[in-house]
Amino acid sequence: MSLVTPDFGLLFWMVLIFGIVLFILWKFGFPIITDMVEQRAARIENSLRLAREAEEKMRELAQEQDRLVEEARKQQAAMLKEATESRKEILEQAKAEARAEADKILTAARTEIAAEKESALREVRAQVAELSIGIAEKVLRKEMEDPVAAERFVEKLTEEI
Amino acid sequence: MNRLARITVFMLALLLWPGVSAAASGEQENLVLAAQSDTASLRKSSPEAAADTSGELDMDEYLYGHVGDAYGWHITTVNGHPVTVHLPVIVRSKTTGWHIFSSKRIEEGEEYEGFRIAAKGEPNEGKLVEETAGGIVRPLDISITKNVFGLMVNSLVVVLLVLLGARWYRRHDAVEEAPHGFAGIVEMLVTMIEDDIIKVCVGPDYKRYSPYLLTAFFFIFINNLMGIIPIFPGGANITGNIAVTFTLAICTFLAVNLFGNKHYYKDIFWPDVPVFLKAIPLMPLIEIIGVFTKPFSLMIRLFANILAGHMMLLGVVAVVFLTAKMGIGLNAGMSFIAVCFGVFMDILELLVAFLQAYVFTMLSSVFIGLSRQAPEKE
Secondary structure (H helix, E strand, C coil): CHHHCCCHHHHHHHHHHHHHHHHHHHHHHHHHHHHHHHHHHHHHHHHHHHHHHHHHHHHHHHHHHHHHHHHHHHHHHHHHHHHHHHHHHHHHHHHHHHHHHHHHHHHHHHHHHHHHHHHHHHHHHHHHHHHHHHHHHHHHHHHHCCHHHHHHHHHHHHHHC | CHHHHHHHHHHHHHHHHHHHHHHHHHHHHHHHHHHHHHCCCCCCCCCCCCCCCCCCCCHHHHHHHHHCCCCEEEEEEECCEEEEEECEEEEEECCCEEEEEEHHHHHHHCCECCEEECCCCCCCCCCEEEEECCEEECCEECCCCHHHHHHHHHHHHHHHHHHHHHHHHHHCCCCCCCCCHHHHHHHHHHHHHHHHHHHHHHCCCHHHCHHHHHHHHHHHHHHHHHHHCCCCCCCCCCCCCHHHHHHHHHHHHHHHHHCCCHHHHHHHHCCCCCHHHHHCCHHHHHHHHHHHHHHHHHHHHHHHHHHHHHHHHHHHHHHHHHCCCCCHHHHHHHHHHHHHHHHHHHHHHHHHHHHHHHHHHHHHHHHHHHHCCCCCCC
């Protein structure tokens, strides 16, 4: 039966035509499609990986941010505390310095006052002594004008010695 | 032992599958033949048989005229005049050299330049023969017959389909966007075959074989589909022709055996079985037979499935003509049933068209994959 015996003419043409089709599609057809699909698949895979990485990075960044904020807050608190402390310290110091200065001024003033007082007293003493001597001179002179009184006086003095 | 059992089951499956298909087609043929003998006495006319003087539907001519090859492409007959696409006849006579002429010259058994189509009952029936001094001989015949013409048209469709699909990639940045519409369908088919069959069955170096396997798939698929379309230039029974499936099977045979690795050949000539099986040498013999039965099964499976499909469809349609003289009521009823069954068959054939292309590609991939297998680790 001719159905199961391959006819040479058809066989010849089939080999030729299938050969040409295979050549054309091998050269210009399927590799282009499959390569492109493969490239796209690779790109999609890559994009997914990148997205995953980005997500990971985002999460990391968020954590980092949280950490930084926390740190900043801590630092702020520390700084505030420090500032308060240093203000207190400065105030204390200023007070202490002011007190010391005041003490110094007071001491100086006291010393001066004492010195002034001393010198004033010394002057007064000297004047009093001068005045006393003058008065005594005048009194003596008056006393010595009378020889009896003068004699008596000398006696008295001698007795006293 | 496990491996041996696997091979045996595989071989059995391979041998049985075409057997089942062939049985199916044989059964259908018997059915048709039975129908023919039943209705041999019925006198009727049909468009196909209008030219017949007897007015009877010649089932042989009807069936084989449709599934077989011919020098001209008979499309239909209008008012007793056949509408035929005449195709070039190319023959080389041993005595007179090359001849090229239209098939119109040799219609109806006419003789032209010493060539004529052998009549019914003669040797080389239906083929071109040459009358020479030494008797009637068959010249070297590479005519563009109905099947060759159909093959050319269908191949053009395949090439255009794939190249138009591929053109999209030249014009677009395929990395950034995916194709829609036509190119999308082509890509879908290509990726389906490549991802589901080729990558899985062939293994790591699938890239070398993928263009051939994809070409085979598209070639068979389009030829199957075009065979279902009943009007010119479809309807030629191309993948149901043994010469076509033979060529395809030879391609797979070459792809398997030319690039088989050491392990593949060792498995054929010195398989991993007890020595007494190799000493006779039983296993190598079975393996060597297996080398040829694999592509043979590919050839017969595709051929038988598509031929059987065409035969069944033709048988179903023939019911309309066979019952034409049985009275209007019976004819109308049978025609209705035949049309319903024909629609069902056509839809089934759509499935078969895809399935057979798929199966051919898959089995080719499996055979190639087996020839590229790395040795099993003990």
